[in-house]
Amino acid sequence: MDSFFARYRNFLVLLVLLLAQIIGLAVQVRRTASGSTLETKDSSGVRLIRYWAESLVAPAERAIEFSRLGTFGLWQNYLDLHNVRQQNQDLQSTIDRLRLEQASLLENAKQGQRLQALLGFQHSYLYATVAAQAIGSSGSDRSRVFYLDKGSAEGLKPDMAVITADGIVGKVRDVFPHTAQVLAINDQNAGAGVILEKTRIRGILRGNSNGQLVVLGIMNDARIQPGERILTAGGDMIFPRGLPVGIVKKVINDPDRDSFIQVIVTPAANLSSIDEVLVVTAMQSHFNDQQQQDINASEALKSGDLTTMQQQKKASDIMAERLPGLTDPNLPAPQPAPSQQPNGSTPVVPTIPQAPPAHAPTALHPDRFSPPAKPSNDANSSGRNP
Amino acid sequence: MTYSVFGPGSPRDVEVRHYPFLVYGLVPLVALVAQAWLPRVLGPYTWSDLPLVITLYFAMARRSPIQGTLIGVVMGTLEDALSHHALGINGIAKTVAGFLAASVGVRIDVENHTIRLLLVFLLSLVSSAIYVFIYSFLLGMALDWRWFSELFRAIGNSVIALFLFPVLDRFQLQD
Numbered sequence: 001m002d003s004f005f006a007r008y009r010n011f012l013v014l015l016v017l018l019l020a021q022i023i024g025l026a027v028q029v030r031r032t033a034s035g036s037t038l039e040t041k042d043s044s045g046v047r048l049i050r051y052w053a054e055s056l057v058a059p060a061e062r063a064i065e066f067s068r069l070g071t072f073g074l075w076q077n078y079l080d081l082h083n084v085r086q087q088n089q090d091l092q093s094t095i096d097r098l099r100l101e102q103a104s105l106l107e108n109a110k111q112g113q114r115l116q117a118l119l120g121f122q123h124s125y126l127y128a129t130v131a132a133q134a135i136g137s138s139g140s141d142r143s144r145v146f147y148l149d150k151g152s153a154e155g156l157k158p159d160m161a162v163i164t165a166d167g168i169v170g171k172v173r174d175v176f177p178h179t180a181q182v183l184a185i186n187d188q189n190a191g192a193g194v195i196l197e198k199t200r201i202r203g204i205l206r207g208n209s210n211g212q213l214v215v216l217g218i219m220n221d222a223r224i225q226p227g228e229r230i231l232t233a234g235g236d237m238i239f240p241r242g243l244p245v246g247i248v249k250k251v252i253n254d255p256d257r258d259s260f261i262q263v264i265v266t267p268a269a270n271l272s273s274i275d276e277v278l279v280v281t282a283m284q285s286h287f288n289d290q291q292q293q294d295i296n297a298s299e300a301l302k303s304g305d306l307t308t309m310q311q312q313k314k315a316s317d318i319m320a321e322r323l324p325g326l327t328d329p330n331l332p333a334p335q336p337a338p339s340q341q342p343n344g345s346t347p348v349v350p351t352i353p354q355a356p357p358a359h360a361p362t363a364l365h366p367d368r369f370s371p372p373a374k375p376s377n378d379a380n381s382s383g384r385n386p
Numbered sequence: 387m388t389y390s391v392f393g394p395g396s397p398r399d400v401e402v403r404h405y406p407f408l409v410y411g412l413v414p415l416v417a418l419v420a421q422a423w424l425p426r427v428l429g430p431y432t433w434s435d436l437p438l439v440i441t442l443y444f445a446m447a448r449r450s451p452i453q454g455t456l457i458g459v460v461m462g463t464l465e466d467a468l469s470h471h472a473l474g475i476n477g478i479a480k481t482v483a484g485f486l487a488a489s490v491g492v493r494i495d496v497e498n499h500t501i502r503l504l505l506v507f508l509l510s511l512v513s514s515a516i517y518v519f520i521y522s523f524l525l526g527m528a529l530d531w532r533w534f535s536e537l538f539r540a541i542g543n544s545v546i547a548l549f550l551f552p553v554l555d556r557f558q559l560q561d
Binding site: 014 | 473
């Protein structure tokens with residue numbers, strides 16, 4: 001017996017280790033009607049191993065990323081500063097323009113809020129976000145996850161939306177004390193409810209093996225044109241409604257289901273190079289303090305612009321009164337409104353408003369450049385000097 | 387130092403390499419960190435599996451199937467832990483790859499660079515095949531994979547091994 005174990009020791013160790021891992025796999029996978037899926041929540045043992053692995057790797061990743069950003073920042077913030085003043089002026093003018101646009105849209109937004117309140121519909125706004133830096137990835141294109149340098153200590157929780165200024169990026173899958181794992185939206189296991197901006201067609205966003213975004217669940221009678229914007233629908237309880245997802249790249253037939261199509265999407269955010277992101281830590285049905293301040297600033301800017309415009313208009317009116325007008329002082333006074341009929345009804349007379357004939361005013365000290373007071377009568381004297 | 391891998395009466399005794407203890411700890415860690423960080427630089431063109439390359443190197447150098455198996459278990463499980471997939475998929479693939487590399491290492495001369503590269507290329511393909519088999523057939527989960535990605539990964543691993551193995555050879559302890 002001893003010789004058997006000694007002879008096949010290597011194979012026995014291999015078999016034991018393989019068997020242990022297969023049993024471990026079976027525990028982590030859940031069989032459903034549509035096939036097998038991973039357990040949505042890791043068990044405490046699995047989570048502990050993930051935590052150990054992340055604790056091993058994260059400090060080095062953080063140091064590498066810190067060095068890279070430090071070097072890049074040194075160059076960008078202290079050395080490569082030409083055209084910064086011009087860029088600053090451009091950005092300032094952009095901010096002013098956007099504030100005006102925001103103020104003009106505010107009336108519609110308020111009206112929409114009132115109507116939503118009447119309908120009992122709750123619309124969620126980004127109430128609080130946490131800025132985070134991506135420090136690493138899973139290292140495999142089969143698992144499109146990346147790690148952030150913020151974790152539960154900074155208020156991050158699973159299933160929080162991760163976005164950039166360009167569009168959505170993913171959702172928080174797991175959190176550790178000072179790091180968090182984010183599942184990118186182009187992973188095969190990711191999903192989001194989306195809506196096409198113009199056609200208002202809804203679908204489910206998923207990733208494929210190429211890392212492309214695909215919208216599924218759309219009938220083939222839908223007329224979708226490349227270039228149409230795709231936004232989050234807000235029904236998945238993760239991404240707030242109306243965030244940019246991408247634009248339609250092309251439409252193909254669904255190979256798995258007849259009478260359905262797949263919409264290939266170009267992502268709005270650059271998913272292959274993610275640096276800084278925002279994690280949506282809270283959504284509320286009202287604006288936060290910062291947003292309210294922005295709105296107040298926009299309203300103040302708009303009202304200031306209105307005041308300026310009114311003052312300019314008043315000044316132009318005064319100038320118009322002082323300058324010679326185009327109205328003919330010789331015209332008769334305007335007729336009073338027609339009197340009412342004896343039966344009390346006002347006669348309806350179709351009148352076409354006619355502009356008074358334009359005559360230049362008579363000059364006090366006419367010279368050779370002065371127009372004649374009555375051109376029709378003084379036609380013979382037009383060539384003479386005064 | 388010689389070590390008999392087939393037990394008593396083995397027909398062949400082979401040389402077993404030794405490294406400083408720090409190398410056993412640091413090199414796999416650097417491989418894991420680099421594998422996790424490289425996609426941030428190279429994006430979708432990261433056709434490499436550094437943990438697998440390191441597993442194969444130590445398995446071939448130690449010439450012990452048990453040690454090769456254990457290295458594969460640890461590296462694969464850590465790689466799984468960094469992903470969002472179930473623990474064990476990469477673990478099983480690298481366990482088998484480590485075992486095979488060490489088993490081949492005791493039978494043929496793996497000092498030759500060409501043989502090393504060929505072994506890394508073939509075992510990379512074997513590892514990918516096991517991964518797809520476990521994911522799609524054993525677990526019955528949907529996996530959309532591309533054969534040319536696996537081929538590129540195998541080629542990438544071979545190219546990395548071409549430069550990395552001679553560097554790691556320098557850390558070998560001399561008797």
